[in-house]
Amino acid sequence: MKLRLSPQTLQVLDAFLQAPKDWIYGYDISRNTGLKSGTLYPILMRLAERKLLETSWETAEVGKPPRHLYRLTPEGMRFAQEHHLRHAIGRLARVAFSGVNR
């Protein structure tokens, strides 16, 4: 499965991992990650196209437009955890090696 894992995509995946079972609004992800809509939504679209993200419409209250909700699929969860772990190990290794080199 090919997905360009930019730092922003990792940020989005991390945001989902903070509450893995919960449905999240797009604007909330934007606020948590600091990503603008022009960056966030293409990432969400790519994740959804690759079946890593599931989407749902919230039943609208009267007078309010319905909101789109997002949650990682089980496959998306595995993918996010795997990459989260890989990046955490990478960060640790960099810190350790920079300590050795000093």
Place this chain on the structure above:
Amino acid sequence: MSAPRRLASRLLHEVVRHSSSDSRDWANAMLGELDFIESDWAALLWALGSTSAILKHSVPRGLRACFGKRSNQEEGPMLKHIRRTAAGTLSGVMIAVVVLVGAFGLVRLLFVLYPEPDLKRVQWAELLAVIVVPETIFIVSALALWRKRRSMAVGIVMSAVTLVAHVVVHLTTH
């Protein structure tokens, strides 16, 4: 409702209206969030970012569809509009080029038929035939087409501006 929020809402409604069927859900999703953004200016920025996101999503698909890779899939109204505008503009440019080449050819033919020894008069005649007459034709035709075939008129205006820029550059360098 403040002006920036009104503008944001109008922009996103237009995006929803013109987006292709596979982008429409996403456009609606971005529109749905707009009411929950507290700041009016942040709402406008949200709308601008959302528009760019939908364009990023739609344009590559549209280009692929244009080149036949996805010809069997449904084409969105936005892509149809883009294609029609591009075709109109291109035809405007083509018409302008034909007029210009025709004028240039006519001048050359006149010089062959009636050789003119006075160089100053020749230069003025050339300037008149190749620049002034085509520019006038461009302006008149652009004005005539502006209401009914705007994209074609834009193509003609673009050519007129390019010709003027070319002449200005030519005159300043020579």
